[in-house]
Amino acid sequence: MSFIERRVLETFDYLHENAEISWEETETTKYIASILQASNCEVETFDDCTGVIGKFGSFNKGLPVVAVRADIDALWQEVNGVFQANHSCGHDAHMSMVLGLLWKLQQNPALQEKVAIKFIFQPAEEDGTGALKMIEKQAIADVDYLFGIHLRPFQETKMGRATPVIVHGATRSIEAEIIGEDAHGARPHLNQNAVEIGAQIVTMLGKIHLDPRIPYSIKMTNFHAGGKSTNIIPGNGSFALDLRAQNNELMETLEKKVNFIFEAVRNLYDVEIKVTNSTGVAAAKIDEEAINIMQNAIKKVLGDENVDPALVTPGGDDFHFYTIKKPSLKATMVGLGCDLEPGLHHPHMSFNRDALMNGVAILYEAVLQPYNV
Structure with a gap:
């Protein structure tokens, strides 16, 4: 097991065991901020809300800015007869993969001068208001490309496969x-x-x-x-x-x-x-350039035969407020196959954790493409 994989799994275990619901992600915010600071990122937190933004690379050289968004909140639901915060939508995995992306970028010190990558750890996706708050905080004001990632149930995308776009309703x-x-x-x-x-x-x-x-x-x-x-x-x-x-x-x-x-x-x-x-949240707006970037990333990591077509789902995500509020933004969300069952939001949702490093690798290949490095 590699150093990054071990850190990703340890991070996932911590976040899974310390879930917090929308707008109450105070300890989650502190935890992620401490990791970003230890990784020499420029870190921004907020006095009036949870959530944290980290910057990696050079933001004063006219480079395109690529952002990756991870949702950080959990659901409040009954688990074994007890109501509690529960990461049954995979946000613990999303945070872990995006942090894994940061650690993978750090392995190549030369990238520090060649990229400008922003990590948006967004609160309150589950109640549909977190993205709007991050937009209010100017999180995407300088962003050209925005990528997200979401675990998918086995009925939609199989383990070892991924789709370059989730067409949410x-x-x-x-x-x-x-x-x-x-x-x-x-x-x-x-x-x-x-x-x-x-x-x-x-x-x-x-x-x-x-x-x-x-x-x-x-x-x-x-x-x-x-x-x-x-x-x-x-x-x-x-x-x-x-x-x-x-x-x-x-x-x-x-x-x-x-x-x-x-x-x-x-x-x-x-x-x-x-x-x-x-x-509520808006339906997805499709950007072909972002989809092509993500498709190429999946091909490189999983192989051409494991790229699924666009996934159309009645599920929603406030990720799409970013493109509605900034139409010039080139954005897409990858759907990651991971043997997830019995389904998202099920109190006992589980998935194959081997998929986490697939997600890290796909995001890594995607964020570097706009820089041709």
Whole structure:
């Protein structure tokens, strides 16, 4: 086992065991910042948010700036009966691979004068707001190329293979409250049952029919109403919806349909439905130059026969806000085969850790191409 591989695996183990959820990645930020500083990178952290940026190379010679982004937050989910922060989306692996890229670059001291590479360790990907905060912090103001990496389930990309682009769809999470009054179980005519209103919304969501040629979905992902007393009809409730569409235009239509449903239910039940939070991420914007760079990198590392076609997925990632906010940015995200099962966001997600060094090598080949070194 090489020195870098051992460090990558040790880093992964630490990050996996010390997961932190969106906007609470304080110790993760400190840990990564300390590694960047020890690696002689110029390091930037922030007073008002988590996340850290490192710079390697020469940024005052007019060189193109290549950035690599790693998401650093974990999910909050139930694992073996206990709710906890859990890296079931692979962000621990993403951070480890990007740090492995830094260590691999350091093995060639001559690169220090020939490249300008920025490492963006971004918070809060899981709630779709971290990329926008990094953009606000000018993380990509000087960036010409941006690369990301994401573990893929075995159904999408096999171990030893990779795709040069993940074509994510648009996603939106809507949280809302039903505001009413409770009533006695014997007097259902005195209020509107929040549980029945929730069921009505679910039924109406199922009646949304859009262009079947474009993947989309909408579902209720949580609902809360009532308390310990079973003889009270709850008038108040809260719920959340998950919306997905393969392109931004269809997502706009889907959101309009949801708002129509809310208005119809308000009128039908004479009850207030208040949207308390609405967040989402945009669908991917494709850049052929960045895809070609990543395709060449995969070919060099894994072989031409192990380059998969573009991966189209209804999953979302706020990575694509970078290209929307800076259209000139040449960006793509590689999808890495790693025998991941049973699936992303499963509390017991696992993958073949041998794939980590594949990711390091692919990123290394990709970031050097714009410099012709």
